[in-house]
Amino acid sequence: MLKDFFSKKKKYASIPREEAKQDVPEGLMQKCQGCQKIFYRKEMAKNLNVCPECGHHHQMSAYDRIESLLDYGSFIEWDKHLLSNNPLAFPDYEKKLEKDIEKTGINEAVVTGKGKVNGLDTAIAVMDSRFRMGSMGSVVGEKVARAIENARIESMPIIIFTASGGARMQEGALSLMQMSKTSVAIQRLHNAGGLFISVMTNPTTGGVSASFASLGDYNFAEPGALIGFAGRRIIEQTIREKLPEDFQTAEFQLKHGQIDKVIPRHDMKRILTTILDIHQ
Amino acid sequence: MKQVLEFEKPIIELREKIDELKKITVDSDFDLSKEINTLEQRLEKLEGDIYGNLKPWDRVQIARHTDRPTTLDYIENLFTDFIEFHGDRLFGDDESIVSGIAKYEGQPITVIGHQRGKNTKENIRRNFGSPHPEGYRKALRHMKQANKFNRPIVTFIDTKGAYPGKAAEERGQSEAIARNLMEMAGFNVPMISIVIGEGGSGGALALGVSDHIHMLENSTYSVISPEGAAALLWKDSKQAQKAAESLKITSYDLKELKVIDEIIPEPRGGAHRDVLLQSQFMDKVLKESLKQLNEIKTEELLEKRWEKYKQIGDINEPSSL
Numbered sequence: 001m002l003k004d005f006f007s008k009k010k011k012y013a014s015i016p017r018e019e020a021k022q023d024v025p026e027g028l029m030q031k032c033q034g035c036q037k038i039f040y041r042k043e044m045a046k047n048l049n050v051c052p053e054c055g056h057h058h059q060m061s062a063y064d065r066i067e068s069l070l071d072y073g074s075f076i077e078w079d080k081h082l083l084s085n086n087p088l089a090f091p092d093y094e095k096k097l098e099k100d101i102e103k104t105g106i107n108e109a110v111v112t113g114k115g116k117v118n119g120l121d122t123a124i125a126v127m128d129s130r131f132r133m134g135s136m137g138s139v140v141g142e143k144v145a146r147a148i149e150n151a152r153i154e155s156m157p158i159i160i161f162t163a164s165g166g167a168r169m170q171e172g173a174l175s176l177m178q179m180s181k182t183s184v185a186i187q188r189l190h191n192a193g194g195l196f197i198s199v200m201t202n203p204t205t206g207g208v209s210a211s212f213a214s215l216g217d218y219n220f221a222e223p224g225a226l227i228g229f230a231g232r233r234i235i236e237q238t239i240r241e242k243l244p245e246d247f248q249t250a251e252f253q254l255k256h257g258q259i260d261k262v263i264p265r266h267d268m269k270r271i272l273t274t275i276l277d278i279h280q
Numbered sequence: 281m282k283q284v285l286e287f288e289k290p291i292i293e294l295r296e297k298i299d300e301l302k303k304i305t306v307d308s309d310f311d312l313s314k315e316i317n318t319l320e321q322r323l324e325k326l327e328g329d330i331y332g333n334l335k336p337w338d339r340v341q342i343a344r345h346t347d348r349p350t351t352l353d354y355i356e357n358l359f360t361d362f363i364e365f366h367g368d369r370l371f372g373d374d375e376s377i378v379s380g381i382a383k384y385e386g387q388p389i390t391v392i393g394h395q396r397g398k399n400t401k402e403n404i405r406r407n408f409g410s411p412h413p414e415g416y417r418k419a420l421r422h423m424k425q426a427n428k429f430n431r432p433i434v435t436f437i438d439t440k441g442a443y444p445g446k447a448a449e450e451r452g453q454s455e456a457i458a459r460n461l462m463e464m465a466g467f468n469v470p471m472i473s474i475v476i477g478e479g480g481s482g483g484a485l486a487l488g489v490s491d492h493i494h495m496l497e498n499s500t501y502s503v504i505s506p507e508g509a510a511a512l513l514w515k516d517s518k519q520a521q522k523a524a525e526s527l528k529i530t531s532y533d534l535k536e537l538k539v540i541d542e543i544i545p546e547p548r549g550g551a552h553r554d555v556l557l558q559s560q561f562m563d564k565v566l567k568e569s570l571k572q573l574n575e576i577k578t579e580e581l582l583e584k585r586w587e588k589y590k591q592i593g594d595i596n597e598p599s600s601l
Contacts, residue, residue: 087537087594088528138593145590167481167503169512172527173539176481176503177592180489183461184589191466207503210442210482214458229453229482230444238444248449258452 032056034224048265057202057222057265061104062111062128065161069269070115070124077113079146084108084139090170100131108139109164112147114156117269120276123151123158129203134164136208137171141178144212148185148196157195157276162213166206179211186215195279197272200227200250200259218275219259221250222268227259285341288549291330294323331548334498336524336533340506342498343477347552351378351393351436354476357559358566359384359391367418371451374415376407376439377487379422381431385567387574390426392419392487393436396477410443413456416486420460423467432470432570435487440505442483457486464489465585470573474544474562475499475531476551491585492569493539495531496558497546501539502529539592542569 030041034056044051048068049058060068066075086093101107109131114123125147127134136144144160151158167175189196198216200209203226210229213219221227228248236243246252253259263271284292298319305312334342342348355362359382366373379392394411397403419435426433442453464471471490479488479501495501504512509527510519528534531543544565547554576584 081598083596083598085594085596088526090526138595142593142595169504169509169527171594172503172529172537173501173534174537174593176485176501177539177589179482179485180461180465181589181592183458184465184489184586187462187465188586190462207482209454210457210486211461212458214452214455215462227454228449229442229457230449234444235446235449239446241446243446247446256450256452258455 050265062126065126075115079143082139088172093170104130109134110140110143112143118273121156123147123156126161127163129163135168136178137168137175141181145181145185148189152189152192152194159197161199162204162208163201164208179207182212186212201225220261220263221259225250227253283346287338336530337521339498339530340524342550343500345552349551349555351395368414371414374412376409376411377415388431390431391434394439409439412443412448413451413453416456416460427467435473437475437479437484437488438477439480439483441480457482460486461489468578472569475501491573492541494542495540496544497531498550500529501534
């Protein structure tokens with residue numbers, strides 16, 4: 001009984017101070033969107049944002065993608081300074097753009113330039129779905145079209161990684177016309193005998209899927225990527241039936257003959273190198 | 281029963297009143313000609329006020345009017361010797377697109393357009409003018425043929441959009457649209473597109489990469505339907521009216537955005553009021569357009585087409601890096 005007075009047992013749970021809570025860095029851990037398991041963010045990043053457990057391919061920023069593919073120090077960026085206007089004076093559009101510039105550190109939803117893949121020259125455009133869902137407005141269309149033109153003029157292949165929800169609503173018909181602009185540029189490239197490799201990543205839908213993304217000499221996709229024209233919800237409402245789980249995935253598109261190959265991220269550089277080499 | 285549009289109701293009511301008074305004049309001995317005259321003047325002014333100040337949403341209603349003339353109406357009025365051809369040679373025949381050869385002012389042309397139905401039965405057959413991939417591939421097949429035989433291509437655009445269906449996705453809706461955009465860029469023949477009703481997004485554009493793009497005054501051309509935009513932006517498709525204004529989808533907007541070349545006027549109240557007059561207005565623009573393009577050499581034509589699309593867009597390019 002007397003012993004109880006000297007017990008070290010705590011009677012209250014200790015609550016960490018506010019400052020102590022903040023000592024744990026934000027986003028140290030990351031939950032896999034495929035298997036729901038928790039991983040160190042660093043570990044995931046080291047594995048190219050592919051889940052070490054289930055192989056789920058997570059979103060990748062444009063610069064991370066470029067770093068994962070191009071030879072170190074070989075990348076020269078084009079048109080980095082281009083910014084979007086608000087041509088329709090669309091409500092809240094500027095605010096949304098500013099927020100995304102701050103969030104992503106890039107000026108628009110695509111990064112373009114040139115570099116080397118295992119010593120082979122190529123132009124490259126990489127879309128970034130963190131910026132306005134990767135949607136295509138005037139600037140995205142312009143940067144992609146310029147990159148294609150540069151590739152044609154410099155007799156260089158071009159690889160485009162798409163990640164886009166489609167045309168950007170806030171620029172109305174101007175966005176729609178970027179589908180034409182980029183497609184006309186692709187036509188000129190093909191006409192000149194240029195090589196265009198399209199790699200569709202999650203997601204590639206709407207106006208981007210229905211323009212340059214589908215116009216490669218080779219159309220590839222990353223595993224599990226959502227690829228399609230119309231959105232699942234709209235289709236379900238239109239046809240009044242539930243769509244299969246794998247509808248509009250990369251594997252679904254492969255099965256229906258719409259793409260050449262599904263390429264896991266870890267094989268990407270090797271396969272692109274082989275294709276670039278064969279077209280030397 | 282004629283479809284009455286919301287904004288036209290005051291006109292209809294006044295016209296009914298006038299008709300009533302006229303009937304009374306005939307049935308009895310009262311002389312109401314003075315009153316009738318006043319009311320008719322008022323009607324004239326009211327019509328001028330309403331039709332002269334159409335809001336974007338009013339134009340959307342006109343563009344969707346069930347009686348609005350379709351591709352086949354204009355083909356009949358503008359061209360001679362039209363023969364329709366079918367099928368994409370790969371899968372089937374998509375009747376939401378009509379396509380064939382004809383003569384315009386004696387010159388052989390290929391004509392292609394979205395085709396809506398005028399009643400439920402025809403609409404089902406034509407899938408309400410919303411094509412599947414085979415429709416776009418049929419169009420492409422005929423455009424290639426036009427290119428081979430050096431015939432100018434005239435397209436009529438009139439669709440809510442490419443059909444959002446399971447089968448359409450399985451057969452490559454995206455690829456079919458994309459391919460048309462790309463191939464149209466490279467044809468050596470003059471290409472003219474006229475938006476006659478709704479120009480719905482990629483499904484409209486797939487017939488619309490042309491040297492000249494014209495729009496009927498009350499037609500619309502948009503990246504997304506006003507209802508779709510409203511649902512995305514404000515989670516409420518009833519805000520479509522507001523979205524129609526924000527999206528800038530009228531012929532006047534697109535002219536200002538330098539997306540289209542000419543606005544083709546419509547008879548007062550819309551094309552459905554007088555198809556023949558409408559066709560005459562179109563004839564005038566089409567004739568001038570084709571004349572201009574016929575005179576341009578192939579190489580220059582292709583270069584100009586690229587220049588045309590290259591300049592579309594609004595970007596902020598700071599001059600100092």
